[in-house]
């Protein structure tokens with residue numbers, strides 16, 4: 001374990017943190033949000049995706065999201081796998097930040113599992129950005145059984161860190177980046193600049 005970094009334990013925003021402001025180009029209240037990327041496991045329209053759909057909340061900053069729990073999402077018999085709920089939170093919280101900021105990636109995600117979620121349930125999630133401090137985006141969310149503001153199935157908090165496009169160019173699999181239009185030269189230049 002000698003080279004493993006110590007795990008940072010706090011993702012509590014400072015009390016004097018900046019209040020989130022909606023990005024001027026973000027979709028308006030009630031409008032659907034865009035998928036992170038068409039291949040996204042949370043919200044893309046691809047095999048294996050949770051096919052989460054999200055809409056902007058009335059305040060223009062929060063989002064609410066729908067996740068239909070299917071048999072393919074099971075962990076225990078007839079019940080949602082906990083990792084799938086974490087995926088749903090990662091996606092929903094990662095959509096909430098798109099109302100405020102451009103690209104960011106999850107640095108830490110904490111989830112509390114409050115109620116079992118049967119297959120066949122529609123989960124509704126409310127997510128928001130609580131604060132932004134420099135590159136750090138502090139988010140939180142709640143998952144409800146069956147309806148928005150129904151029985152609470154789980155809660156989560158996540159810290160996202162803003163990154164530039166070079167993060168994806170440096171770390172992503174080249175063929176996926178090329179499929180999005182990045183040239184081999186651009187990808188190699190981003191990797192050489194490390």
Ligand SMILES: CCCCCCCCCCCC(=O)SCCNC(=O)CCNC(=O)[C@H](O)C(C)(C)COP(=O)(O)OP(=O)(O)OC[C@H]1O[C@@H](n2cnc3c(N)ncnc32)[C@H](O)[C@@H]1OP(=O)(O)O
Nearest residue numbers: 008010036037090091094103104105106107108159161168
């Ligand atoms: C094409 C477009 C598509 C856009 C697509 C958008 C995709 C969103 C999809 C949904 C979300 C995902 O699945 S994202 C995929 C899952 N996540 C990842 O793969 C990220 C892997 N991790 C990383 O790449 C890296 O660790 C980063 C980028 C997160 C951080 O690295 P870094 O940039 O070098 O920053 P670093 O110096 O380490 O930390 C900066 C500050 O944050 C704090 N910090 C860092 N990590 C943590 C942590 N876990 N918990 C607490 N605090 C932390 C540090 O203490 C420091 O605080 P201080 O000292 O400054 O106070």
